[in-house]
Amino acid sequence: MKFYRCCILTLFIITLLLFNIFTEAIPITNEDTSIFRIDLKRRGISKTIPNKSRLKLQQSQIIHKYSKLSKRDLQESSTSLLLVNEYYMDGCYYGTIIIGGQYFTVDFDTGSSDLWVPAIQCKFSECLFHNRFDPKMSPTFVLAPHPNNFTMVYGLDDDTSTVVCGYIGRDTVTLGGITVTNQTFGLATYDDLGYYEEDGVIGLAFPQLSIFEAPSVIQTMKDQKKINKALIAFHLGRHKLVPDDKSFADIGGVDPNAYVGEIVYNNLLDSLSCMGYWAITMDDVCVDQVSLGAANSAAIIDTGTTSIWGDSKCVKEIHKKIPGSFFIDVLSLWFIPCDTKAVVTLVFNNAPFEINPVELIIQEIKLGPLCQSAIQEMPEEIPSKIWLIGAFFLSNVYSVFDFDNHQIGFAKAKVVTSY
Ligand SMILES: *[C@@H]1O[C@H](CO)[C@@H](O)[C@H](O)[C@H]1NC(C)=O
Numbered sequence: 001m002k003f004y005r006c007c008i009l010t011l012f013i014i015t016l017l018l019f020n021i022f023t024e025a026i027p028i029t030n031e032d033t034s035i036f037r038i039d040l041k042r043r044g045i046s047k048t049i050p051n052k053s054r055l056k057l058q059q060s061q062i063i064h065k066y067s068k069l070s071k072r073d074l075q076e077s078s079t080s081l082l083l084v085n086e087y088y089m090d091g092c093y094y095g096t097i098i099i100g101g102q103y104f105t106v107d108f109d110t111g112s113s114d115l116w117v118p119a120i121q122c123k124f125s126e127c128l129f130h131n132r133f134d135p136k137m138s139p140t141f142v143l144a145p146h147p148n149n150f151t152m153v154y155g156l157d158d159d160t161s162t163v164v165c166g167y168i169g170r171d172t173v174t175l176g177g178i179t180v181t182n183q184t185f186g187l188a189t190y191d192d193l194g195y196y197e198e199d200g201v202i203g204l205a206f207p208q209l210s211i212f213e214a215p216s217v218i219q220t221m222k223d224q225k226k227i228n229k230a231l232i233a234f235h236l237g238r239h240k241l242v243p244d245d246k247s248f249a250d251i252g253g254v255d256p257n258a259y260v261g262e263i264v265y266n267n268l269l270d271s272l273s274c275m276g277y278w279a280i281t282m283d284d285v286c287v288d289q290v291s292l293g294a295a296n297s298a299a300i301i302d303t304g305t306t307s308i309w310g311d312s313k314c315v316k317e318i319h320k321k322i323p324g325s326f327f328i329d330v331l332s333l334w335f336i337p338c339d340t341k342a343v344v345t346l347v348f349n350n351a352p353f354e355i356n357p358v359e360l361i362i363q364e365i366k367l368g369p370l371c372q373s374a375i376q377e378m379p380e381e382i383p384s385k386i387w388l389i390g391a392f393f394l395s396n397v398y399s400v401f402d403f404d405n406h407q408i409g410f411a412k413a414k415v416v417t418s419y
């Protein structure tokens with residue numbers, strides 16, 4: 001354990017040295033002056049994690065992140081926040097946020113609802129390599145009223161469980177050049193969570209999922225009249241296809257230069273959106289134009305998940321139609337030829353969206369000529385009719401999360417190499 005952690009820390013320091021991670025917001029010159037843009041970066045895969053635990057961890061992280069939906073009675077599910085999304089995977093997108101004048105990198109996560117970063121009080125070695133929030137350095141910081149402590153549990157069994165504790169505060173937050181006051185956020189004083197590269201997470205789902213019971217940053221922007229529309233849209237760059245394709249998020253409006261054709265909107269599904277999730281109906285899944293009849297599935301759209309997790313029967317069907325695919329029993333994961341040409345299409349509100357074959361494989365996780373498939377069977381703890389749609393799909397589209405109208409829109413992504 002210590003060895004891997006050490007490697008990660010070393011890698012992280014090198015990353016810090018190589019890149020200026022604190023990028024500025026880019027104002028868009030557009031008719032709609034109320035659009036604000038944040039530059040995002042795609043996290044690379046951590047090669048130092050042993051493959052076996054990496055794979056097991058992906059599944060346990062999904063189960064834990066979605067413990068509210070779990071059939072299993074997870075004791076702590078009411079307080080568990082899904083810390084980071086598949087820590088070990090590539091495909092997560094992060095950007096910079098300023099809290100009380102201090103800079104942090106955060107994962108943009110539409111699958112959770114809280115903003116949190118490490119606190120200066122965290123003395124564990126992992127924390128020392130992250131930016132930590134120091135309340136004393138911020139004249140605008142206030143503690144939330146008591147009780148303002150929180151506990152989150154991460155992991156499913158005694159071997160991997162970690163308790164994360166912290167406290168809740170409020171401060172001025174700047175994101176994409178927009179500044180709001182009195183934003184609630186968590187300060188983690190945690191133990192043993194050293195693998196991930198970002199400092200924290202910005203949760204962008206609805207307040208029903210928030211363990212701090214606080215409005216998200218986007219909602220606060222709207223409440224404080226800093227934006228006209230409570231909306232965030234993502235263009236997640238397809239670096240495997242076009243190395244300099246940009247990743248960014250637009251707040252307050254959509255940018256017509258980021259997509260091709262029309263945005264097709266989907267109403268949120270009441271049953272899941274009332275729990276706080278961004279969820280819509282998926283009409284179908286097709287492989288090379290052949291429908292697999294996955295009509296009326298519920299799909300949670302989660303920028304903080306890397307892969308696509310779905311109904312196991314349908315996921316088996318999908319792989320049956322991909323020549324050379326292989327289920328590895330000991331890992332409970334599907335692998336497909338790294339050079340597959342199969343085109344998987346997800347259909348939402350009658351609009352088909354193709355996943356480029358390059359985005360269908362996780363090229364870093366290889367078994368000979370096979371690569372881990374981007375589409376996997378949902379762990380059986382989660383009800384089988386629910387799909388989780390992560391970055392490997394979302395990088396093919398411009399995705400619009402519209403809080404005001406309770407809808408999600410997709411349009412085909414345009415390659416954007418400059419703005
Ligand atoms: C483990 O992952 C590395 C790359 O991260 C890969 O080169 C190696 O082949 C993998 N081994 C197995 C057994 O999957």
Ligand SMILES: *[C@@H]1O[C@H](CO)[C@@H](O)[C@H](O)[C@H]1NC(C)=O
Binds near residue numbers: 150151
């Ligand atoms: C907050 O702290 C109190 C006192 O230490 C403790 O009893 C309680 O369980 C904590 N609550 C949470 C949510 O961590």
Ligand SMILES: *[C@@H]1O[C@H](CO)[C@@H](O)[C@H](O)[C@H]1NC(C)=O
Binds near residue numbers: 182
């Ligand atoms: C600050 O935010 C909290 C929680 O979101 C809210 O209850 C409180 O009224 C706000 N205070 C001010 C001064 O706006």
